[in-house]
Each structure stands twice: as structure tokens, then as C-alpha cells.
Amino acid sequence: MKQVLVIGAGLSSAALVQYLQQAAQANGLWQITVADSNLEAAQKRADNHPHTHAIQLNASDAYELEQIVMQHDVVLSLLPPDMHVPVAKACIKYQKHLITASYVSDAMRHLHSDALKAGVLLLNEMGLDPGIDHMSAMKVIHELKNQGAQIHTFKSYCGGLVAPEYDDNPWHYKFTWNPRNVVLAGKSTASFKHQHQIKYIPPARIFKQIEAVEIDGLTYDGYPNRDSLGYIKPYGITEAHTVIRGTLRGSGYCDAWQLIVDLGLNDDQLMIEDADKLTYRSWLAAFIPDAHFDNLEEKLCTFLGISQSDVRYQKLKWLGLFNDRPIAVRNASSAQVLQLLLQQKWKLQPHELDMIVMQHQFGFELNGKMFLRKDNLVVKGTDSTYTAMAKTVGLPMGIAAKLLLEGSISSRGVQLPLISSIYTPVLNELEANGIIFTHQTTATT
Amino acid sequence: MKQVLVIGAGLSSAALVQYLQQAAQANGLWQITVADSNLEAAQKRADNHPHTHAIQLNASDAYELEQIVMQHDVVLSLLPPDMHVPVAKACIKYQKHLITASYVSDAMRHLHSDALKAGVLLLNEMGLDPGIDHMSAMKVIHELKNQGAQIHTFKSYCGGLVAPEYDDNPWHYKFTWNPRNVVLAGKSTASFKHQHQIKYIPPARIFKQIEAVEIDGLTYDGYPNRDSLGYIKPYGITEAHTVIRGTLRGSGYCDAWQLIVDLGLNDDQLMIEDADKLTYRSWLAAFIPDAHFDNLEEKLCTFLGISQSDVRYQKLKWLGLFNDRPIAVRNASSAQVLQLLLQQKWKLQPHELDMIVMQHQFGFELNGKMFLRKDNLVVKGTDSTYTAMAKTVGLPMGIAAKLLLEGSISSRGVQLPLISSIYTPVLNELEANGIIFTHQTTATT
Numbered sequence A, B: 001m002k003q004v005l006v007i008g009a010g011l012s013s014a015a016l017v018q019y020l021q022q023a024a025q026a027n028g029l030w031q032i033t034v035a036d037s038n039l040e041a042a043q044k045r046a047d048n049h050p051h052t053h054a055i056q057l058n059a060s061d062a063y064e065l066e067q068i069v070m071q072h073d074v075v076l077s078l079l080p081p082d083m084h085v086p087v088a089k090a091c092i093k094y095q096k097h098l099i100t101a102s103y104v105s106d107a108m109r110h111l112h113s114d115a116l117k118a119g120v121l122l123l124n125e126m127g128l129d130p131g132i133d134h135m136s137a138m139k140v141i142h143e144l145k146n147q148g149a150q151i152h153t154f155k156s157y158c159g160g161l162v163a164p165e166y167d168d169n170p171w172h173y174k175f176t177w178n179p180r181n182v183v184l185a186g187k188s189t190a191s192f193k194h195q196h197q198i199k200y201i202p203p204a205r206i207f208k209q210i211e212a213v214e215i216d217g218l219t220y221d222g223y224p225n226r227d228s229l230g231y232i233k234p235y236g237i238t239e240a241h242t243v244i245r246g247t248l249r250g251s252g253y254c255d256a257w258q259l260i261v262d263l264g265l266n267d268d269q270l271m272i273e274d275a276d277k278l279t280y281r282s283w284l285a286a287f288i289p290d291a292h293f294d295n296l297e298e299k300l301c302t303f304l305g306i307s308q309s310d311v312r313y314q315k316l317k318w319l320g321l322f323n324d325r326p327i328a329v330r331n332a333s334s335a336q337v338l339q340l341l342l343q344q345k346w347k348l349q350p351h352e353l354d355m356i357v358m359q360h361q362f363g364f365e366l367n368g369k370m371f372l373r374k375d376n377l378v379v380k381g382t383d384s385t386y387t388a389m390a391k392t393v394g395l396p397m398g399i400a401a402k403l404l405l406e407g408s409i410s411s412r413g414v415q416l417p418l419i420s421s422i423y424t425p426v427l428n429e430l431e432a433n434g435i436i437f438t439h440q441t442t443a444t445t
Helices: A011-027 A039-046 A062-069 A081-093 A112-118 A132-146 A179-183 A203-208 A253-263 A280-285 A296-304 A311-318 A334-345 A388-405 A420-432 B011-027 B039-046 B062-069 B081-093 B112-118 B132-146 B179-183 B203-208 B253-263 B280-285 B296-304 B311-318 B334-345 B388-405 B420-432
Strands: A002-007 A030-036 A052-056 A074-077 A097-100 A121-123 A150-162 A190-194 A197-201 A211-215 A218-224 A242-250 A354-366 A369-380 A413-415 A437-443 B002-007 B030-036 B052-056 B074-077 B097-100 B121-123 B150-162 B190-194 B197-201 B211-215 B218-224 B242-250 B354-366 B369-380 B413-415 B437-443
Touching: A002 A011, A002 A388, A011 A030, A011 A039, A011 A052, A011 A388, A030 A039, A039 A052, A062 A081, A074 A081, A074 A388, A081 A097, A081 A112, A081 A121, A097 A388, A112 A121, A112 A413, A132 A150, A132 A354, A132 A369, A132 A388, A132 A420, A150 A218, A179 A334, A190 A218, A203 A218, A203 A253, A211 A354, A218 A253, A242 A253, A242 A354, A253 A296, A253 A311, A280 A296, A280 A334, A296 A311, A354 A388, A369 A388, A388 A420, B002 B011, B002 B388, B011 B030, B011 B039, B011 B052, B011 B388, B030 B039, B039 B052, B062 B081, B074 B081, B074 B388, B081 B097, B081 B112, B081 B121, B097 B388, B112 B121, B112 B413, B132 B150, B132 B354, B132 B369, B132 B388, B132 B420, B150 B218, B179 B334, B190 B218, B203 B218, B203 B253, B211 B242, B211 B354, B218 B253, B242 B253, B242 B354, B253 B296, B253 B311, B280 B296, B280 B334, B296 B311, B354 B388, B369 B388, B388 B420
Parallel strands: A002 A030, A002 A074, A030 A052, A074 A097, A097 A121, A121 A413, A150 A242, B002 B030, B002 B074, B030 B052, B074 B097, B097 B121, B121 B413, B150 B242
Antiparallel strands: A150 A354, A190 A197, A190 A242, A211 A218, A218 A242, A354 A369, A369 A437, B150 B354, B190 B197, B190 B242, B211 B218, B218 B242, B354 B369, B369 B437
């Protein structure tokens, strides 16, 4: 009987563990261990399922980690990214495969030859973004190239949002994942290729550089996300004159968020001293020259060059930024003060569902004609446990684990899911689980 | 015979070691050891002086460090700031005094009671800025308070610049100290108090928030520097409605540097891949939407909202940003690419002299009338070794060491030079060494 180890029983493990349990029940070929530093969380996730048991694991204890890893065949690490390398080393030592949904780090990359020697696969970026984005893009890129097409442009956007039926606020946003990542989004200079030119957009103006992206009749703001240049070679699209990867938000979100950036509210280095003695109003006033308690609204508009009837102003007001309400935290960065406010206003209620939207755009030339192909993915959450995010992050890992246990993935070493032998069976199984892309190609000349 | 240990034989040790040598020669009371990881550098600084010997020291080796510290009475650490704490611990263990020119860290602060128990002084912020700024400001603050004045405003500006007679470029700037610090200036949100209100200025607009500061008939740009709020309590000026500390640059520098910030060129996180395959022109073009090789000048002006006759544009052009000249470094952040260019253009030649300018402004009320007192300091370098920076950073440390060796400083524990028993004798001795403030008070109502 094969053994699968899932380390981490948090949000992203729900769909993954359920998928592995259903498969185990159907084929009777493996047992699942859910390990977490919190035994109760592991037990909750194991859910008394006959093929699953829960254990407590302190993954930062190298000995304890090795003792567990050695008893399993495939390890899925949902730990924070900097914890994957010790797990990978234990996997190499005991010749076990590893799957993560995280960006491959340099330290992970250095394990490639050791992993090859041990005959193990260390499969990274096997979640949603990175993960499903890679696989679905590579499938189309390979298809187009096989047809003899030349890819001129590649754009890829993804966002985790609230499902439209629960979208009832002017920002068209609710937190469906780690709020801190949302507050700190756009803190790195974005780099991409546009019309043969390398372009850098610094944090101060990332949310100004948006593109309208239409999916299923709804329009989203797409803003450039971090380093898109690093994907050109791995994707094999060096001939493309435009390559950009970005993040999707509801229409109008970026314009308004840019004001928060302009103000400087999302600064995570700036410590607000004795924040609990301040109100949101006084905190906001500190960022605007010449503003004080009584003239704040007026000075904010003058400073930002907007009027009080501006939809962006209305969005700021809706957040409660002008409220003379005490800040309920003592030691906090400005970004944390902001996050605290947003968590109250952008809270996804238990009955509300989230949604994942993704779009790839391929501009290509075939037989002397130009075409634009768009591949769309829309996934909605089932409930507050099996969210769209949990499904799209977890299922690719679970499917890869199943394929490994069945012996149908033969790649070894440090890998990303860019090759057909990985992405084809995984995408097929994702389709069978309701994660289905649609696509449309139109002639553009 | 007492023993003084100077750890670090870099630029800032020149005036300091010379001062200690002269004093040693005059009073015959002490010997100086200059220690550096590079023995030659230590020997060069010791200069075969009869009262000085040079040694090699690996300060990161705790045992080696202790063996040296135990043989001395006073230790002056010119090491990088994060190395001061191990030195301080060795000083406590062997009951030796320590002096540094660095901002006191939290880890250093935590050594206060241990230092008291050991009967040693750990004196920090004993350079120029921090150092002379503290001492000269505290002297006036105490004087004014003793006269019964109420301090309403306190502003303090300091800059390390090229002496006016060698100022021959449109930026009115040359590197006189660590270039990296200049390129990365303004990367932290500035915080200060203005008209009773706490104000934060994020990095994106620090160089827009300038104040004209006149010293000796020349006008400088003063921009707010990091955290000014933290000085309000230590300075005892909680009643002041305006407290700001800032940095001085030549007039017009900040306006032009703001364009570099707007472009994003000074980004130290953005790694420029294969920078050696780029030219400055192509690197610059990457930061401007829609710009390419042929339309760069035009697109830059449109993007920044300036014309080619603008003095700011002329400054950018003078730097060589538009030149199609290869970048002579392979792996570098954008800030490093910029620094490389600036080091060529802003190079202080060996025969050219630097200059330190400092101004404190005290707005106060005395007997119902309002006054403005300005205290100015201008120090010019003697030559390329005894620069204004080396003198103003090194002499306060050297003087404090002398006073300690003479037994005339009785403070113990972790201290800053904010108390009269330290600043009075140090400022007097600085005056005797040509570091002399002038001041002027005018009635403002």
C-alpha cells in the first residue's frame, strides 16, 4: 500500500485531501497522512476518513520531519515557501517524491542533480498561479507551434475574486485568500516585454498601467505582476514581441487602489507609533500635506486632484478611511493598519462564494494570417471550505500525486509542469473535476 | 599607560587617529592601536607614529575580538553598524568603554543595564549626523529653556556636499561619502511633526517636499529624512508643534532627483538581467511606456510632463542617461546601474574638497515675543584624506575617547551625547579644532 503525506492542513489542503481520499476509496491503492503542527486541524481535515490518518508534526524539527517523510512515497508540502527546501532534502535522502504549489526557489533549483541521482521528482509551481496557468498556457503554445504558428504576443491574467452574485461593494473585491498579499500587491517593479521592448513599471505606478480584460461578459482590470521576463525562455516564446503576466481585479479597483499607493497608506516599513491612540481619520490625515482633522476631505481631494463626486473618492469613503474610529491595534505598520480596515470591509461571509478567473491571450500568425486566441477559465467555490481557490490550488497537486503513485509521471529532478507528459494528464483530470477552459480564436487581419 | 583601540581603518578613521596621535604626543598618556581586517590599511593609518601600532583583526571572530579588546581601555568601533553589538559585549565582559558613530540599535539599547553593572560607557551616535547635530542642538535647546523660552519649532538639516569652489556640475553634487547611501536616499517614508500634526511622506514624493535652507549666502534644498518623530522626546521638545530633520542638497537637486524616482531608476530590488548587453539608453527606455530607441527623448518628456529646455531635463541629459554606451556591469540592480553612472559623473577629484553644511532652526517664544534662531555649521575638507566628512564624523569620537581617558566623562550605560556633561566639553574641543557654529537670532513678530 502506497503512502501519501500532506504537510499542512490549512485552507489549501481541503480539495486536495478530498480528491486523494475519493481516489483512494475508488482504487484502494494508497493511504493518506495529514500532518500539521496543530493536531486538531489535521484531524479536522482527515475527517475520520478510512484511508486517512492525522498526525502532529513540527516540520522545523529535521529529525521529526525525516522520520515521517521516510514512511511515505509522495510528499505534498503546503508549508510556507521557505520550508520546502528542508522537506526536499529529506525527500532526496529517503528517495521520496515532492510536490509543492510554490515558485521554485534558487535553493530548490540547486537540488536538481541530487534529486536526479536519488531518482526522485521535486515538482514545483503545481497550484493555480503558478500551476494551472503554466500548464494551460504550455498546452496551447505547443499546439500552436505544432500547427506551424508563430506566437507574436502572449498575455496571461489571473485573479481570485468574489463571485459576481456576492459582489455587493464598490471595490468589487473581497478577501478570498491571504489579505496581506493583497495589501502588499504591486510592491515589486513589474517587468515585461511590450512591442519588442523590455519595460519596467515601478510600484508607484503599477496600478496606472492597466489593461481591460473581458471574461464571460464581465470586464476586469489587469495589472502587470512582477517578473514576466523570466517566463519567456521556459515557455519557449522568445520570438514573441509582447509577453506579460498580470493580476485581475474588478473594474475600477486599480484606479482607486492607485490613490492608496499615491497616499502611501500601504507602506509596510513605516511603523505607526501607538496606533491605538489614533483613529483612521488621523492616520489618513498624516499622509496629506496641510491636512488636519477638520479639512481632511477637502485636502485629500486637492492633494489627489479629484472631486468628492469622483467614484474613486466614493470608494475611499466607503472603506471608512475618514471615520474617527480608533485603530484597534497597537504596534503595526501602516500596511497592517490598512489591512485591518480592509478585513472588516472586504470580508467574504461564510455563505458567500469566491471565484477564480484566468485568461490567456495568444496573438499568432498562421499561414500569413494573424489571429487572437483567448483561453478563459472561470471556477466558482462550492462552499466556504471547497472554495475556488482551494480547488484550483489543491487539485493540481492532488492529481500530480495520484499520477506519481500510479507511476505515470516519469520526470525526475527539479521540475515545473511545463512538459506535455505532466500537463496533459493533469489538465485532463482537472477537466473531469470541473476545471475547464473555454477558448475562442478570431482573425485579427 | 592607557590604551585606545580603533577598529576600522577606513575613511572615517583619518581625522580621528590623527587627533588621538597629536593628543598622545602632547600628553604622553596613551597608546593607540589601529585594527583592521586589512593589515596594510591599518599600517597606513598608523603611519609609523611612535604612539600607534597597527594590527590585523578579524572582528567577526569573537575570541580574537575579545583578546584585543581586553588589552585596551577605550574602544572606538568604526565597523558596520551590525558589528557594534559583539564589540559592545566584549567591552562589557572586560569592563572597557565603547564609542561608535552609529545610530543606537535596539540590540545595543538592551545592553544598558549590563553596561551599568560593568561600569562602562557605551556611547553611540557620536559622529556628525548623528552626533554633532545632537550635541549642537541640545546645547541650544538647554540654553533657551534655561532662559525661560518655549520652543515652538525645531528644524535641523545637514548635508555632505562638494565645496562651492569645486562645484562645476548642474546637479551641484559630487560623492563625498558612500555613493550607495546617496542613490538609496529617500527609500523610507519620512515622518515628522508639522503644525501640531504628524506627517508621513512616502518615498515616491519625498523629493517634492523640499524647503529652501540658506547658509552663508547659498541656498540649499532640504528634504525630510526618515524618522524625525523619535527625536522629540529625547530632545525634550514635546511642546514644539513642528519638528523636522532633513538632508541638504544643492539647489535644484531634489526637483531633478524626483524625476529619477518617478522613472523608478533607483530601484534596488529590480535586477537588470544581462545588464552588460544593454546600454544606458536602452535601460532608461525600459522605464518609459511606449518609449524605444528612436523616440526616447520625446517620450521621456511626455511621460514626465517636462520640455527639453527644462533644467531638470538638462540635468538628466548631463548624466549621460540618453547615451548609447554599454553598461559595464553584468549582474546589477537598477539602483546599482544608476550608481555606476553617477560615480563617473559625480566623482570628487583628488584635488577637490568636500564640505559639510548643517543648520538648526529654533522658533521660540520668550517674554511674549517670537524669535527665530539659526545655528549654522560649515566645514570644508583639508585634503582628500582629512575631508570635512572624515573630520566631522571622526573628531567627536576622538574627543570623546580623550575625555574618557582623562576621566572627565562619568556617564555609564548606553548613552547618546544629549547631556551637557558630554556635549559641552566635546563641542568646546570641536571649536578648538575648527568645527565652529555661528548663530543669529531674529525677532519674528
